[in-house]
Amino acid sequence: MIPAQRDIGSLLLGDLAERLPGAVRELSRSCGECYLRVEPERLKELARFLKEQQAWQFAFLANISPVDWLTRAPRFEVVYHLRSLVFNYRLGLKVDVPDQSLSLPSLTGVWRAADWLEREAYDLFGVRFSGHPDLRRIMMPEDWQGHPYRRDFPLAGRAAE
Amino acid sequence: MSVSDARLMTINIGPQHPSTHGVLRLIVELDAEKVVSCTPDIGFLHRGIGKIAESLTYEQFLPYTDRLDYLACFINNHGWAMAAEKLFGIEPPRRAEYLRVLLAELARIESHLIWLGTHLLDLGAITPLFYCFREKEMIRDLFEEICGARMTHAFCRIGGVRDDVTPAFLPKVREFAAIFPKAIREYESLITNNPIFRARTRGVGVISAEKAIDYGLSGPSLRGSGVKWDLRKAEPYAAYAELDFEIPVGGRGDVYDRYLVRMEEMRQSLRLITQVAENLPAGPVLADAPQFLRPSKAEFHRNMQAMIRYFHITIHGASPPPGEVYAAVEGTKGEVGFYVVSDGGPKPIRVQLRGPSFVNLAALEEMARGQYLADLVAIIGSIDIVLGEVDR
Amino acid sequence: MGLIDDRFEKNFATDAVDTVLNLGRAYSLWPVAYGLACCAIEMIHTMTARWDLARFGAEVFRPSPRQADVMIVAGTVTHKMAPILRRLYDQMPEPKFVIAMGGCATAGGPFRTYSVVQGVDTIVPVDIYVEGCPPRPENLIRAFILLQERVKQMTIAKSPRVPAPPIRIEA
Numbered sequence: 001m002i003p004a005q006r007d008i009g010s011l012l013l014g015d016l017a018e019r020l021p022g023a024v025r026e027l028s029r030s031c032g033e034c035y036l037r038v039e040p041e042r043l044k045e046l047a048r049f050l051k052e053q054q055a056w057q058f059a060f061l062a063n064i065s066p067v068d069w070l071t072r073a074p075r076f077e078v079v080y081h082l083r084s085l086v087f088n089y090r091l092g093l094k095v096d097v098p099d100q101s102l103s104l105p106s107l108t109g110v111w112r113a114a115d116w117l118e119r120e121a122y123d124l125f126g127v128r129f130s131g132h133p134d135l136r137r138i139m140m141p142e143d144w145q146g147h148p149y150r151r152d153f154p155l156a157g158r159a160a161e
Numbered sequence: 162m163s164v165s166d167a168r169l170m171t172i173n174i175g176p177q178h179p180s181t182h183g184v185l186r187l188i189v190e191l192d193a194e195k196v197v198s199c200t201p202d203i204g205f206l207h208r209g210i211g212k213i214a215e216s217l218t219y220e221q222f223l224p225y226t227d228r229l230d231y232l233a234c235f236i237n238n239h240g241w242a243m244a245a246e247k248l249f250g251i252e253p254p255r256r257a258e259y260l261r262v263l264l265a266e267l268a269r270i271e272s273h274l275i276w277l278g279t280h281l282l283d284l285g286a287i288t289p290l291f292y293c294f295r296e297k298e299m300i301r302d303l304f305e306e307i308c309g310a311r312m313t314h315a316f317c318r319i320g321g322v323r324d325d326v327t328p329a330f331l332p333k334v335r336e337f338a339a340i341f342p343k344a345i346r347e348y349e350s351l352i353t354n355n356p357i358f359r360a361r362t363r364g365v366g367v368i369s370a371e372k373a374i375d376y377g378l379s380g381p382s383l384r385g386s387g388v389k390w391d392l393r394k395a396e397p398y399a400a401y402a403e404l405d406f407e408i409p410v411g412g413r414g415d416v417y418d419r420y421l422v423r424m425e426e427m428r429q430s431l432r433l434i435t436q437v438a439e440n441l442p443a444g445p446v447l448a449d450a451p452q453f454l455r456p457s458k459a460e461f462h463r464n465m466q467a468m469i470r471y472f473h474i475t476i477h478g479a480s481p482p483p484g485e486v487y488a489a490v491e492g493t494k495g496e497v498g499f500y501v502v503s504d505g506g507p508k509p510i511r512v513q514l515r516g517p518s519f520v521n522l523a524a525l526e527e528m529a530r531g532q533y534l535a536d537l538v539a540i541i542g543s544i545d546i547v548l549g550e551v552d553r
Numbered sequence: 554m555g556l557i558d559d560r561f562e563k564n565f566a567t568d569a570v571d572t573v574l575n576l577g578r579a580y581s582l583w584p585v586a587y588g589l590a591c592c593a594i595e596m597i598h599t600m601t602a603r604w605d606l607a608r609f610g611a612e613v614f615r616p617s618p619r620q621a622d623v624m625i626v627a628g629t630v631t632h633k634m635a636p637i638l639r640r641l642y643d644q645m646p647e648p649k650f651v652i653a654m655g656g657c658a659t660a661g662g663p664f665r666t667y668s669v670v671q672g673v674d675t676i677v678p679v680d681i682y683v684e685g686c687p688p689r690p691e692n693l694i695r696a697f698i699l700l701q702e703r704v705k706q707m708t709i710a711k712s713p714r715v716p717a718p719p720i721r722i723e724a
Contacts, residue, residue, distance in 0.1 A: 002395045031247040031486035059374050063487065065500045065513035079500065081487050085374060085390050092487065113377025116523040124211075139204035139552060140668070141633050148667050149212050151510075157667030176634065177641055179586050179616045183593070184634060205634045206590055209666035225663065231591035275594070294601035301598075311598075313591060313686060549590055 003088045009034030012056070012091070020049055028094075035079070035092040040104055043095055047110045050082065050091070058082040058091060061111035064118060066097075066125040070151045074099045076127055080107075097127055106132040124149035168192055176205045180283040180538045183548030185522075189537065196537055199529045201522055206552040214512035218478030219245045219319060222512075227313035229514060230550045233272035233493045235264045235304075238317035243398060244488035244499040245319040248481040249453045256444040257321030258400040263334070263437040264304075264316065265399070265490075266430040270341075271300045272493035273423050273430075277348060280420075280542035284361055289348060296344045299337050306330050320448035334438050341431055349424060362416035366528040366540035369414060376524040379517050380495030381422045382544055386414030392491035404436050416543040423545075453479040478507030494518050494545055516550035571708045578622070578648065579610070579704040582697070585621040585641065586614040589628025592655035595687040596627045604690040609697050618644040623700065624677070625693075629657035630670040642677045648707065652696050653679045656686045674719075682721045696722055 013027045013036070023042035028035045038046055050058040060083040067077045076097040083090055097104055106129035107114040118129040119138040126147035129135060137144065146153055170191045176184040184205035190197040210229065214222045226237040239261055246253065253261070274297045278290035301311040307326050308316045316323050352358050368378070373386040383390060391408045393401045409425035411418025448454060451467075455474050460467040483505040489498040495517025502511040521544050528540050588596055599606045600614065607613075615621040618641045630638055642651070653673050656662035659682045661671035673679060680703060681696045688696075699720055 002390065005396055030484045033485075033487055035485075061377050062489070062496060063498050063500060063513060063515045065511070067502055067511045079485075081498070081500065085388065088395050090396075111377065112372075112375045113520055113523065116519065117377075120519075137204075139207040141204070148209060151215070153667070155209070155212055155216055155667065156665055176637055177585075177587060177618075179614075184589055205631060205637075206629060207631060207633070207668050208629055208664045209668050210664075213664070213666060228591055228663075231594060275597075291602050294598065294603070298598070298601075298603050311689065312594060 005088050005090065007032075007034060008089050008091075009036075012036070015055070016046070016049075020046060033090060033092050035094050037094045037096075040095050040098060043093075044105045044107060044110065046093070047080075047107050051110055056084055056089070057086045058084045058089065059111075060085050061107070061113040061117070064114065064121055066121045066127050066149075068125060068149070068151045076102065076125060078104060078121065078127060101128075102126060103128040103130050105130055106135075108132055123147070126150065169197060174537075176202075181541065182279060182546055183551075185541075185546070185548060185551070187525075187537075189534070191534060194533050194535075196529045196532055196534060199526045199537065201525060203519075203522070203548075203551050206548045208553070210553045211512050211514050214509055216508065218507050219248075219481075219509065220478065222509075223317070223319070224313070224315040226514075227315055228549055229516060229553060230272070230492060230494065230497065230518070230547050231313065232275055232547050233265075233268035234313050234315075235261075235268040235317060236490060236492045237497060238315060239265055239399070240488060240490040240492070240497045240499050242317045242319050243490065244486050244501045245481070246448075247486045247488055248484060248501060248503050249319070249450070249479070250481075251320050251448050251450045251453060253321040253448050254445045255400070255442045256325075257446045257448070259437050259441050260322050260326065260446060261317060261399045262401060262404065263434055263441075264322070266433045266437075267300050267303060267334075269430045269493050270427050270434075271297055273427050274300075276423060276493075276542070276545045277352075280539075280545075281352065281358075283538045283542050284358065286352070286355075286358070289351060292344070292348060292351075296337075296341060299340075303330065303333055303337065306333060318447060320450060320454045321446045323447075325446045331438055331441070334434065338431060338435050338438065342428070345424065345427055352420075353424075359417065361536070361539055362420060362543070364413070364415050364417075365532060365536045366416045366543055367414050368524060368528050372527060373414065373524070376527065377520040378495065378524055379521070380492065380545075381419050381426065382495065382521050382524070384409065384422050385411035385419035385543075387412060392489055392496060396489070398490060400437070401433075404433055406430075406433050416539050419543045419545075453481070480505060480507045489515070492517055494547065494550065495521060497550075514553050516553055518544075518546040518548075518550040519553075522546050522551055571710075574709060575705045575707055578707070579701040581610045581612070582622045582650070582700065582704070583620065584611050584614050585618045585624045585645065586616050587624055587626060587641065589626070589630065589634070590657065592627035592657070592687040595690060596625060596654065596693065599690040599693045604694060606694065606697065609694065609701065611697065618642075619646065621645055622648070623650045623652060625652045625654050626658040626673045626677075627654040627687075629662060629664060630673050630676070631668045632670060633668070635670050635676055638673065639676050648704075650680045650700055650704070651677050652681045652683060652693075652700065654683045654693060654696070655688055656684065658682075659684060662686060679719050682719060684722060688722075692722055 023046045025037040063081040065079045074096045080093040123137040175181040175186040186202040188200045226241040227234040229237045274293040278293035281289040370386040406429045409422045456467040461471050485502045487500045498515030500513040658673045683696045
């Protein structure tokens with residue numbers, strides 16, 4: 001029997017405020033999903049906590065989506081979607097990518113699913129993941145120039161292609 | 162590996178290859194016949210569909226979702242429609258929700274039939290392909306009955322489904338439901354206890370439940386390893402909460418178990434289809450949300466306001482409030498997710514299409530390491546990938 | 554003609570070399586198994602029992618291009634795939650033909666993006682274009698029959714490729 005889904009945002013926020021103070025800046029909600037805004041330097045620590053804690057067990061990384069806000073600073077944001085299969089919890093993590101380094105810590109050490117998802121994020125957006133065992137392009141050819149999903153990259157490609 | 166590099170042979174499989182189920186390239190390192198490493202090289206079908214979404218309105222993008230998992234087109238439409246409905250705050254009427262279940266399960270059977278046929282073809286058995294396509298043609302006829310298209314229907318709409326079903330549709334569905342159990346028994350009589358099939362699939366491509374979850378596997382590939390997880394039960398959407406069905410799981414996580422899971426899923430899908438065909442509620446098939454959805458043609462002809470609204474939405478598109486949504490449906494290969502970000506304009510500013518085949522394929526090397534080259538072909542078939550979803 | 558007049562009617566048939574060769578070529582056009590995307594599914598349907606392309610001579614889809622006569626490009630061609638498509642075409646022995654199946658192979662389809670080749674005819678010469686997204690099996694069969702008509706017009710007196718404009722089949 002899969003337990004019924006419920007909103008655990010406030011509970012989780014409370015637990016994190018106690019166990020990992022300062023890791024989470026705020027909790028927001030959109031269309032029934034809770035999002036925690038995470039400090040980039042605390043991301044890996046938080047990810048490990050969410051996965052390994054018996055009360056949470058977020059062992060399933062569903063999705064990694066970079067978002068290009070173009071005119072905002074910082075420009076890029078990466079959104080992670082997690083699931084706890086045991087308790088049937090859902091959670092979103094939002095991390096702002098620092099503009100200077102354009103890099104976030106890799107989560108391949110926490111979830112193996114992060115391997116290809118981070119490679120895709122790098123290929124299409126140019127966000128780097130430090131500590132990734134094999135960060136190279138996955139969709140476009142190895143020697144391709146540019147990051148096509150950035151909003152300033154034209155859909156039909158550059159004339160030089 | 163304690164084998165010196167000189168003994169290893171690197172071979173290239175694909176991207177044009179009968180057993181890769183599409184344009185997949187594998188770079189395989191072999192020690193005699195055993196696979197030491199297997200690196201997929203993908204992107205040969207990368208069309209930039211996620212980026213195309215940023216230049217179209219929510220309604221205009223819907224037909225592109227058909228081209229993601231093109232074996233089960235309706236399910237992708239459904240996921241996209243759900244994401245848009247959550248953003249807009251629209252609820253489809255009950256009849257539409259039931260019809261969505263019916264069509265999604267027909268699509269699921271269709272996809273599993275082609276999986277079965279091509280998987281067995283890779284293993285050397287040609288007959289199941291022709292048998293499976295016999296039933297698959299019946300399902301194509303059902304879709305053709307309601308919308309004229311055999312595949313890539315774009316039949317699901319934001320707010321419901323495009324049209325009500327024709328009077329001949331439900332009797333044809335019942336006809337199909339009457340013959341399909343016998344068809345499944347026929348496939349099973351050929352395959353399940355076949356000694357060659359068992360020898361090629363039992364104990365091959367094993368992945369443990371813990372590793373499967375860590376790799377983000379979903380769908381039959383996850384359930385084959387014994388994890389009882391299905392989005393239709395975990396986050397019931399459409400009319401699934403009101404219907405009876407079971408989630409089959411395997412025991413060992415090998416190719417044979419994934420086969421058994423999909424065979425049973427076909428039976429459960431048929432069970433859902435029969436329930437819907439018997440209990441389809443009456444009512445409209447499209448939600449009434451004049452702010453976001455176009456009025457009906459009848460209103461258009463009768464009412465000036467409706468006409469203006471119709472033109473406005475067609476030309477400019479409807480704008481949801483700013484926000485974001487991650488909507489996921491249980492596709493035939495696993496969790497089909499749509500992460501959509503809206504800034505309040507008529508077009509989304511970001512759409513991330515989560516293709517289960519993309520995530521599942523990453524586990525191929527894990528399953529294939531140490532197995533024979535011939536097993537590799539069986540394992541690719543058992544993960545059941547579709548390149549439209551891998552590359553998007 | 555005087556030598557064989559009225560002597561061997563029951564055992565001989567005489568005809569042009571072209572006719573015999575073309576008969577063999579037209580009715581045994583073997584396609585390369587080259588499904589790329591969604592159109593490949595309709596191509597598989599055309600091959601199976603209901604539509605049965607084998608009736609028209611496409612008995613087997615050869616995995617190897619070296620044993621094939623016609624390449625049915627079914628699906629979207631990306632820039633990453635393009636060199637491989639060209640290589641496969643070059644590996645096919647003459648006489649060879651190309652059917653561009655579907656909107657994507659014809660002109661890029663709905664994907665006017667940075668990664669999609671806008672029509673396979675920028676890479677290989679195409680004989681028949683089949684429109685549709687995807688085209689129905691009947692359309693693909695019609696393309697095949699039209700290709701057979703073309704093959705029957707070939708002659709060994711000239712180079713293998715028939716210098717005629719490609720044919721377009723509407724959805």
